[in-house]
Amino acid sequence: MISFLLRLAGATLSALALGLGFIWLSVASAGSAFTIENGPWQTDTRIGSAASSWTLRAQIALGGLFALKQSETLYYSASRDSAGETLDGSCVYRIEGVDPDARWWSITSYAHDNFLIPNPRGIYSISKTSVGRNADGGFLARVSHQPLDGNWIPADKNGFVLMIRLYQPTEAFRAALATAPLPRITKESCQ
Amino acid sequence: MMRLATWALYVAILACITYFAGLYAIPFGVMARVEARLSPNGLKTNQIHHADRPNATSRTVVRPSPDLLYSLCYFDVSSGPVRVVSGAPQDTYWSVALYASNTDNFFVLNDQEAGGQSADIIIYGPHAPMPSAPSTAKLVESPSRKGVVLIRTLINDEAKLPEIDGARRQATCSPWTG
Known part of the structure; x- marks a missing residue:
């Protein structure tokens, strides 16, 4: 009897581990097929879409809870610069470009825990209406741990990601998610 | 064996x-x-809750937008329809999005679609009879009895923050008895 109970417990634990393992595999590893790259920026076409399966719904709940459909807001994130190197919180980066083709846009930096980065200025983002402009109408902003003059958003020393939100992007933009102009991210210096 | x-x-x-x-x-x-x-922040079912502007101490959801003001209402249509009336902040983006209890986004309306007026939405239960409603209201059937209304209001001008915040706080969420 004891032998049977031990086997039952072992089999049950094995089954639970298998089931949970398959959940992790299906939720965490199926992302690349839905990811579109635009330079250093990546967007996930599942975010904001209507879920058509349990797996997709779980993926959206974990990765894009309360997201809006693409015609309302497009979300791109970047964990690397335009040279393909991982963003480093001890470096200064330049974000340069022209206005993405949308009603409004913002670029926000997040710490490795996906929350906003504390800084003495209380600045977390630049946006279409807050960014200072170059003479040609484009913009240049810097990302660094130490606050800098001019357009600036904070970096976290332990690593960070950037997110660009495009509110009501044009149809032309949505038709060219991989090629529509988005800002470049270049490393300027490191400590 | x-x-x-x-x-x-x-x-x-x-x-x-x-x-x-x-x-x-x-x-x-x-x-x-x-x-x-x-x-713990005082959120109650079928009542609007105006969250503070996200900052570095915010921990409710990951990657909050620091440029948005979020107002939300946990609705429950078990006992009847729920009416949501948004504020009408001018010259900025805002939207009212409805999410089912399984997180599906089943309805969204933005400021341009609302024609610059308040959005007036009556949510009724799955398979429930369509309630009577004012002609200006949009009737929306929820796929679940419970869900979330999330109103986003964009701060597109820091100087106008008090005005934008004041307008979005006009939003209401309450049971609708017809």
Whole structure:
């Protein structure tokens, strides 16, 4: 009897581990097929879409809870610069470009825990209406741990990601998610 | 004594049940976690809650937008329809989005679609009869009895923050008795 109970417990634990393992595999590893790259920026076409399966719904709940459909807001994130190197919180980066083709846009930096980065200025983002402009109408902003003059958003020393939100992007933009102009991210210096 | 094949079948069936039950439960668990984080802030069902502007101390949801003001209402249409009337902040983007208890976004209306007026939405239960409503209201059937209304209001001008915040706080969420 004891032998049977031990086997039952072992089999049950094995089954639970298998089931949970398959959940992790299906939720965490199926992302690349839905990811579109635009330079250093990546967007996930599942975010904001209507879920058509349990797996997709779980993926959206974990990765894009309360997201809006693409015609309302497009979300791109970047964990690397335009040279393909991982963003480093001890470096200064330049974000340069022209206005993405949308009603409004913002670029926000997040710490490795996906929350906003504390800084003495209380600045977390630049946006279409807050960014200072170059003479040609484009913009240049810097990302660094130490606050800098001019357009600036904070970096976290332990690593960070950037997110660009495009509110009501044009149809032309949505038709060219991989090629529509988005800002470049270049490393300027490191400590 | 159970044979090896019987044990293997037991493991396979239980693993499948665990897989599908777990996948199904994830969205509901995520939704419950957000509700639990908001409850200490005074969030009550069928009442509007105006969250403070996100900053570095915000921990309710990951990657909050610091340029948005969020107002939300956990609705429950078990006892009848719920009416949501938004504010009407001018010259900025805002939207009212409805999410089912499994996190599906089943309705959204933005400021331009609302023609610069308040959005007036009456949510009624799944398979419930369509309630009577003012002609200006939009009737929306929810696929679940419970869900979330999330109103986003964009701060497109820091100088206008008091005006924008004041306008979005006009929003209401309450049971609708017709």
